[in-house]
Amino acid sequence: MRIKLSEPTYGEDEIAEVMESLRSTRVTMGAKCLAFEQAFAAYSGARHAIFVNSGSSANLLAWFAIANVLFQPPPGKRAWRPGAEVIVPAVTWSTTLWPIVQAGGVPVLVDCCPKTLQMRPEAVEAAIGPDTVALCPVHALGNACYMPALTELCDRHGLIMMEDTCEALGTRHGGTLAGRFGLMGTYSFFFSHHITTIEGGMVVTDDDALADLLRCLRAHGWTRDLADKARWGTGSGGLAERFTFVNTGFNLRPSEINGAFGLHQLRKLEGFNAERRRATLALIEGLAPLIAAGDISVMEVTPGADPAFFGFPLLCRDPAARDALAAHLDAAGIEIRPIICGNMARQPAMAHVRHRIAGSLDGADRIMACGLYFGMHPGYGEDDIAFVVDAVRRYFQS
Numbered sequence: 067m068r069i070k071l072s073e074p075t076y077g078e079d080e081i082a083e084v085m086e087s088l089r090s091t092r093v094t095m096g097a098k099c100l101a102f103e104q105a106f107a108a109y110s111g112a113r114h115a116i117f118v119n120s121g122s123s124a125n126l127l128a129w130f131a132i133a134n135v136l137f138q139p140p141p142g143k144r145a146w147r148p149g150a151e152v153i154v155p156a157v158t159w160s161t162t163l164w165p166i167v168q169a170g171g172v173p174v175l176v177d178c179c180p181k182t183l184q185m186r187p188e189a190v191e192a193a194i195g196p197d198t199v200a201l202c203p204v205h206a207l208g209n210a211c212y213m214p215a216l217t218e219l220c221d222r223h224g225l226i227m228m229e230d231t232c233e234a235l236g237t238r239h240g241g242t243l244a245g246r247f248g249l250m251g252t253y254s255f256f257f258s259h260h261i262t263t264i265e266g267g268m269v270v271t272d273d274d275a276l277a278d279l280l281r282c283l284r285a286h287g288w289t290r291d292l293a294d295k296a297r298w299g300t301g302s303g304g305l306a307e308r309f310t311f312v313n314t315g316f317n318l319r320p321s322e323i324n325g326a327f328g329l330h331q332l333r334k335l336e337g338f339n340a341e342r343r344r345a346t347l348a349l350i351e352g353l354a355p356l357i358a359a360g361d362i363s364v365m366e367v368t369p370g371a372d373p374a375f376f377g378f379p380l381l382c383r384d385p386a387a388r389d390a391l392a393a394h395l396d397a398a399g400i401e402i403r404p405i406i407c408g409n410m411a412r413q414p415a416m417a418h419v420r421h422r423i424a425g426s427l428d429g430a431d432r433i434m435a436c437g438l439y440f441g442m443h444p445g446y447g448e449d450d451i452a453f454v455v456d457a458v459r460r461y462f463q464s
Contacts, residue, residue: 067453068399071377071441072258075338076327083326095285098325103268105332110243110251112270114277117325118284121232121254122161123318124267126168128228128250131279132200133169136313138275140249144224146171150199151422153225155185156409156430158204162230163410166202167419174198174422175411177429180381180437181366183207183405186429187215193424194219200226205234205244206406207439208260208342208376210368213239213247220248228252232267233406235260236339236374245270255324258443260338260374261331263324279313287315338444339374345446346375352455353380361387361462379405379439381432388436391461398457400440408434 087093099117107115118124131137133146144150148170154162157178166173176189183206190201201220203211220227227248231237235253237244245251255266271277278292285291289300289310298312356362362380367373382388395402407413409430411423440454 067449069401069440069450069454071401071403073441073443073445074257075262075334075444076331079330080327083330084323087322087326093322095319095325096322098322098329099320100325102263102325102328102332105329106268107270109332109335110246110270112246112251113272113274114270114280116269116271116277116280116284117320117328118267118269118318119320119324120265120318121252121256121259121267122165123316124232124252124254124269125161125230126165126316127280127283127318128252128269129165129169129171130283130316131250131276132226132228133171134279134283134313136279139226140273142224143226143249144199146199149197151195151197152200152202153190153193153198153424154202155204155206156411156423156427157183157206157406157433158230158410159232159406160410160413160415162202162204163419163421167421171199172197172420172422174424175427175430176424177427178206178433180429180432181363182209182368183365183379183433184209184211184368185216187212187219189425190216191219194223194225198223198225200228201248202228202230203248204230205237207365207379208234208237208374208442209365210234210237210239210244210371210373212368212370213242213244214370217247232259233376234374236335238372239368240370249273249276255328255331258441260342260376261328261335263320263327263331266320266324266328282313283315284318285315286317287311287313341444341446342375342442343373345451346378346442348448348451349378349454352451353458356459356462359462362458375442377439377442379437381436382438383436385435388438391458392438394461395438395440395457400454400457402438402440405433405437405439408437
């Protein structure tokens with residue numbers, strides 16, 4: 067038996083929808099992408115959902131919108147400027163940070179709790195300075211940051227909140243969907259994520275003007291797809307209208323293939339997440355003796371959170387035990403990986419990136435040195451769970 071980090075979650079529904087698009091020859095961003103945006107907006111409760119070609123692109127688009135000359139900060143919020151600081155957790159994916167840097171900002175890395183894997187609110191508060199403009203909570207591995215504290219800090223200090231929810235589609239905190247606390251939230255639909263569009267991502271917001279700015283930047287800076295062309299001084303129609311450029315931009319558009327997947331996958335999300343929860347709880351139950359003995363610890367759910375489990379992370383007593391367990395699991399046929407990127411402050415690329423480290427990163431260092439995770443997906447069966455539990459137990463018994 068081999069346990070992979072992920073397994074395909076698509077089937078004949080998605081394949082048939084894709085084939086219909088291919089046969090129609092309508093394969094670039096069109097009606098199916100729009101329908102998926104509308105369905106996702108309804109699911110999330112957002113006024114707007116802007117579909118892009120990856121979760122990383124969703125982050126890129128969000129930060130370049132905030133940094134754009136035409137962006138109007140919400141009342142009481144600090145304005146972006148070159149060198150603006152954005153507070154981020156040290157334990158995160160690389161493209162949480164890189165878009166901030168690329169937009170002219172400075173990521174400020176703060177510590178994370180080894181128990182929940184989430185950024186520490188007290189570390190965030192200590193990191194706020196005169197150049198701090200925004201906060202980027204990252205809901206790691208399907209858990210949630212402690213949002214009441216982070217929301218209060220943003221309100222008190224006038225910080226923009228942009229949530230990176232790429233690993234937490236369906237997670238809630240206090241009943242509110244992760245990604246819906248701040249000005250924007252981003253999501254990822256990569257192959258191994260809660261739902262897949264093969265590659266894909268989404269930005270959600272309730273701000274009408276910001277939504278049009280996002281659409282403009284998504285596609286070259288032109289006026290197509292804008293809801294309110296009059297705001298941009300256009301809207302007369304005709305040939306020139308379709309080739310009018312009012313801003314800078316990228317090409318981050320998805321295809322109808324991605325939209326076709328999304329329409330069917332979104333309908334399956336709640337079922338997928340229920341299966342992830344079932345498998346996670348079964349693994350915790352099977353590993354309970356090792357947890358009680360202190361041989362391993364598993365991710366604690368943040369108080370008030372209803373998680374949508376993304377992977378199954380665990381921490382060992384020390385780095386030597388982690389390395390030995392990793393080698394044992396690999397030999398047993400269980401695919402494993404580090405917890406996200408580990409502590410991003412320790413990644414070699416940071417030597418070339420302007421950034422600031424705020425306070426101790428002891429928690430993030432422990433997560434990097436002592437942690438690993440194996441996959442979590444809706445297809446985890448009883449035999450898979452028994453196989454993983456047995457493999458982990460055999461290591462510690464030996």
